[in-house]
Amino acid sequence: MVRKRPNILVTGTPGTGKTTTSSALAEATQLCHINVGDLVKAKNLHDGWDDELDCYIINEDLVCDELEDTMEGGGNIVDYHGCDFFPERWFDLVVVLQTDNTVLYDRLTRRGYSESKLSNNIECEIFQTLLEEAKESYPQDIVLPLKSNSIQDISTNLSTLTEWIRRWQPST
Numbered sequence: 148m149v150r151k152r153p154n155i156l157v158t159g160t161p162g163t164g165k166t167t168t169s170s171a172l173a174e175a176t177q178l179c180h181i182n183v184g185d186l187v188k189a190k191n192l193h194d195g196w197d198d199e200l201d202c203y204i205i206n207e208d209l210v211c212d213e214l215e216d217t218m219e220g221g222g223n224i225v226d227y228h229g230c231d232f233f234p235e236r237w238f239d240l241v242v243v244l245q246t247d248n249t250v251l252y253d254r255l256t257r258r259g260y261s262e263s264k265l266s267n268n269i270e271c272e273i274f275q276t277l278l279e280e281a282k283e284s285y286p287q288d289i290v291l292p293l294k295s296n297s298i299q300d301i302s303t304n305l306s307t308l309t310e311w312i313r314r315w316q317p318s319t
């Protein structure tokens with residue numbers, strides 16, 4: 148089925164600004180913001196709690212089944228700190244938000260992350276884990292890394308993405 152509106156994945160390490168960016172973009176463009184973390188909690192799409200990693204053990208198959216029909220319709224902004232388990236065909240653009248370590252450290256400390264969760268996530272950002280994951284999972288030409296250090300970056304990114312959506316054409 149040909150989508151009339153694009154689907155965009157917004158990914159990146161926790162704290163890089165996925166939810167802030169996605170919700171503002173959804174508001175500006177009338178696309179639908181899907182926060183996968185919230186969906187997993189609300190619909191129990193997990194296999195319990197991982198004490199060591201201090202997060203839900205997401206059930207990727209249940210998440211993909213839950214989203215399939217919605218994604219087929221197009222017009223979605225999917226917000227999640229992972230990207231390798233979604234079907235490649237779902238997305239027209241994969242945005243990877245990136246934040247400098249010191250800035251990210253402060254944001255995650257404010258969030259009250261434990262020492263180990265903090266260092267796992269800072270390491271994830273240092274090694275550009277999400278960018279590598281996106282490049283391995285999607286065609287290179289749809290992967291767009293964007294800096295997300297400041298409020299100014301958010302507004303620049305919103306302009307870039309709003310313009311991208313405006314120009315997007317369904318493939319025939």
Ligand code: DAT
Nearest residue numbers: 161162163164165166167254295296297298
């Ligand atoms: P994520 O959804 O990636 O976990 P978030 O959108 O919840 O991140 O943002 C985490 C916190 O950082 C939140 O308090 C908003 C702030 N923030 C996010 N992006 C920012 C940016 N580019 N400049 C300044 N603050 C930002």
